Amino acid sequence: MEFNRIIAVLLVIDVSLWAAIFASTMRKSPPATDLKSRLDLVLEELRSLKNESEDLGVKVRKYYELGGYGPLRKESFKKYEFSRRELHRLVDELRHIGRTAGSAMNNEITLIINSLLNRLDIYETYRTRETNLLSRKIQRRLELLQNPRNCTSARKLVCHVNKTCGFACQIHHVVYCLITAYATGRTLILQSENWSYNPDGWETTFLPISETCRDYDDGEVAEGWDAVGNISNNHAKVLKLPVIDVLQNPPNFLPTTIPLDLAETLELLQDEPLIWWVGQFVKYILQPQPKIRQILDGARNKAKFDNKTRTVGIHIRRTDKIGQEAVFYPLDMYMKPAREYFSSLGQIEGKRVFLATDDPRVVKEACQKYKSPEWEIHADLKVAESAAISKRLNGSLIGIFQDLDLLSDCEFIICTLSSQVCRLAYELMQAKRSDASGRIISLDSEYYFGGGSHLVRRAAYANDPVGSVIELEFEVGDEILEFKRLDEHIAFGVNKRTGKFETLHLQRVAYQFECIFDAKSNAVNGFDLRGPRDLPVTVGGKYGLFVMSHINSNVFLTLNPTPLMVLTSEARVTLP
Ligand SMILES: Nc1nc2c(ncn2[C@@H]2O[C@H](COP(=O)(O)OP(=O)(O)OP(=O)(O)O)[C@@H](O)[C@H]2O)c(=O)[nH]1
Ligand SMILES: [Mg+2]
Missing domain, CATH: 3.40.50.11350 (Rossmann fold)
Structure with missing residues (x-):
C-alpha cells in the first residue's frame, strides 16, 4: 500500500477510535455531582484514550515521516478536524478541573494533556493553505467590488467613518458598511473628511478603500434604510447608510450571518467561522500606508x-x-x-x-x-x-x-x-x-458584533439543579436572556419564563441543545447569504462541554465558549 493511503486509512481509524471513545464516554457518564468523581471519570476515559491512541499516533508519525501528506481527502479531513477540535475542548475542560484539584492529580492531568497534544497535527499545513486560499478569494472579491470597471455607472453605498465613538467602534462601523456593500453588490464610498481621529482623513494612515472609485454624484443620493431596517430605496444608484444602532430590525446579512457559497468551506476550516468572516473585512479595511x-x-x-x-x-x-x-x-x-x-x-x-x-x-x-x-x-x-x-x-x-x-x-x-x-x-x-x-x-462577555442579528439561547434540555447546587433552573424550550459569562467557566442568565436570574456552572451540568441555522436563502447580486433557519444538528455533551455539528457534516458551528443552549437568531430576511 502506498504510504499516503496508509496515512489516510490510519487517520480514519484513529478518528473512529476517538469518536467511539467519546461516544461511549457520553453514554456512560452519569451526571457526576462532585468534582472528584467527575475528575475520576475524565481521567479514566483519558487514560484509555491515551493508551489506545498512542500506538496509532506512533504509526501515523512514522508513515508521515516516510511518505508526506498524500492526497488529502475531504472526508478524512472533516473527521480529523472534528476530533481535533473535540480533543482541544476536552483538554481545556481538563485543565480547568486540574486547577481546582489537588497538585498530585493536577500533575497527572498535565502529563496526560501533554502526551495527547504531542500528537502530530498532520493536517496543519493543509488547513493553513486552504485558509489562505479562502482568504485570498474573499479579498479578491472585495477588490473587484471596490474597483468596478465603470465607476460612473456602478451602484454605490456611502458611509462616513465619523460615527461618534472610539476608533475600534468606528472600524466596526466601516465593517458594517462594507458587508452591506458586499451583500447588495454596491461599491462602498468611504468618506473621512474631518475624521475625529485624523482631520486629514483616512488615507493619511490607511490605504484607500477603493483605488478607482471614490466619488459619487450628489444629486443621486437616497437614504438607505427605512426606520425598521429594510432597504427602502434599493433602486437608487447611490445609497447612504445610517449607523447600525438605529436599525430596529437589522438586515439578515449582517453578522452573525456568513455567505452560503463559502459556508461549507468556512465551517470546515474554522471553529469560529463568524469571527473569521468579520476578520476578513477588518483585514481589507485596515491596510496601512507604507510609512x-x-x-x-x-x-x-x-x-x-x-x-x-x-x-x-x-x-x-x-x-x-x-x-x-x-x-x-x-x-x-x-x-x-x-x-x-x-x-x-x-x-x-x-x-x-x-x-x-x-x-x-x-x-x-x-x-x-x-x-x-x-x-x-x-x-x-x-x-x-x-x-x-x-x-x-x-x-x-x-x-x-x-x-x-x-x-x-x-x-x-x-x-x-x-x-x-x-x-x-x-x-x-x-x-x-x-x-x-x-x-x-x-474576563467578561462573549464575542458579539454590536448591532448585528443577535443570538438567543433556548434550553433544549431541562436543568433541574439538585442539592446544594445553586443554578438557573429551566425547562426545554425556555429562552435564556441576558446571558453573560462571569469568567471562562461560569455564566449568568435570566430565564425569560420565570424571570429568575442565576449562575450557570458550565462544568457541573451536561445540557443538550440543538442549533438552528440557515440552510438556504436568496442570492443577492451573485452573493448568496446564509442566515438563520432550521437545520438539525447533532449534539454531544461531555462533562458540561458541548459540541454540535450539522447532522451530515461533522462540522462545528459553535462560537467559543461552548454555548449551553440553542442558538437561534430572530432576525428576519429583509433583502430586496
Ligand atoms: N493605544 C491604545 N488606545 C486604547 C487602548 N484601549 C482603548 N484605547 C483607546 O480608547 C478608544 C476606545 O474605543 P472604542 O471603539 O470606543 O472601544 P471601547 O470603548 O473599548 O468599546 P465600546 O465602548 O464598546 O465601543 C480606542 O479607540 C482608543 O483610542 C489600548 O490598548 N491602546
Ligand atoms: Mg467606547
Whole structure:
C-alpha cells in the first residue's frame, strides 16, 4: 500500500477510535455531582484514550515521516478536524478541573494533556493553505467590488467613518458598511473628511478603500434604510447608510450571518467561522500606508516579536469604560490566565506578555509587580499615555493601531470582549492565523458584533439543579436572556419564563441543545447569504462541554465558549 493511503486509512481509524471513545464516554457518564468523581471519570476515559491512541499516533508519525501528506481527502479531513477540535475542548475542560484539584492529580492531568497534544497535527499545513486560499478569494472579491470597471455607472453605498465613538467602534462601523456593500453588490464610498481621529482623513494612515472609485454624484443620493431596517430605496444608484444602532430590525446579512457559497468551506476550516468572516473585512479595511507599515514593523522589533518567541497579549481597557460600560478587573485577574497558559506550555521563566492599555498606571503596575526572570513585560508607556481621554482624538491613532497590530500577532489574548478594541484585536488575529479559534480568554462577555442579528439561547434540555447546587433552573424550550459569562467557566442568565436570574456552572451540568441555522436563502447580486433557519444538528455533551455539528457534516458551528443552549437568531430576511 502506498504510504499516503496508509496515512489516510490510519487517520480514519484513529478518528473512529476517538469518536467511539467519546461516544461511549457520553453514554456512560452519569451526571457526576462532585468534582472528584467527575475528575475520576475524565481521567479514566483519558487514560484509555491515551493508551489506545498512542500506538496509532506512533504509526501515523512514522508513515508521515516516510511518505508526506498524500492526497488529502475531504472526508478524512472533516473527521480529523472534528476530533481535533473535540480533543482541544476536552483538554481545556481538563485543565480547568486540574486547577481546582489537588497538585498530585493536577500533575497527572498535565502529563496526560501533554502526551495527547504531542500528537502530530498532520493536517496543519493543509488547513493553513486552504485558509489562505479562502482568504485570498474573499479579498479578491472585495477588490473587484471596490474597483468596478465603470465607476460612473456602478451602484454605490456611502458611509462616513465619523460615527461618534472610539476608533475600534468606528472600524466596526466601516465593517458594517462594507458587508452591506458586499451583500447588495454596491461599491462602498468611504468618506473621512474631518475624521475625529485624523482631520486629514483616512488615507493619511490607511490605504484607500477603493483605488478607482471614490466619488459619487450628489444629486443621486437616497437614504438607505427605512426606520425598521429594510432597504427602502434599493433602486437608487447611490445609497447612504445610517449607523447600525438605529436599525430596529437589522438586515439578515449582517453578522452573525456568513455567505452560503463559502459556508461549507468556512465551517470546515474554522471553529469560529463568524469571527473569521468579520476578520476578513477588518483585514481589507485596515491596510496601512507604507510609512505606517514601517512604524508598525519598528514597534514589532522593539517588542521583540518574531516567530520563535511565544507572547501572550493582554488588553486592559480602563479610563472612560469603567463604571460606564464595563466592570473594573484588577491587573492580577488578567495575569492569572496568562500564568496558567504558560504553565500549560511547561514554561516557568521568561513568560512574555505584550500589554496594551489606555491607562499608563497599568503599565507601571505590571512592570513593578511582574518582574524578570519569571516575567518579561512589553508595553509602550507613551502609547498608553497618548490614549488618555483628553488626548485620544489628538494624535493617538498610530498608537491604537500599533497596539491592535501587536495584540493580534500574539499567540493568545486575554481581555474583555465587551470592549470593541478587544473584539477588533481578536478579529484581526483570526484574519492573520489559520488556527486562532479559542486563542482568547475574555474576563467578561462573549464575542458579539454590536448591532448585528443577535443570538438567543433556548434550553433544549431541562436543568433541574439538585442539592446544594445553586443554578438557573429551566425547562426545554425556555429562552435564556441576558446571558453573560462571569469568567471562562461560569455564566449568568435570566430565564425569560420565570424571570429568575442565576449562575450557570458550565462544568457541573451536561445540557443538550440543538442549533438552528440557515440552510438556504436568496442570492443577492451573485452573493448568496446564509442566515438563520432550521437545520438539525447533532449534539454531544461531555462533562458540561458541548459540541454540535450539522447532522451530515461533522462540522462545528459553535462560537467559543461552548454555548449551553440553542442558538437561534430572530432576525428576519429583509433583502430586496
Ligand atoms: N493605544 C491604545 N488606545 C486604547 C487602548 N484601549 C482603548 N484605547 C483607546 O480608547 C478608544 C476606545 O474605543 P472604542 O471603539 O470606543 O472601544 P471601547 O470603548 O473599548 O468599546 P465600546 O465602548 O464598546 O465601543 C480606542 O479607540 C482608543 O483610542 C489600548 O490598548 N491602546
Ligand atoms: Mg467606547
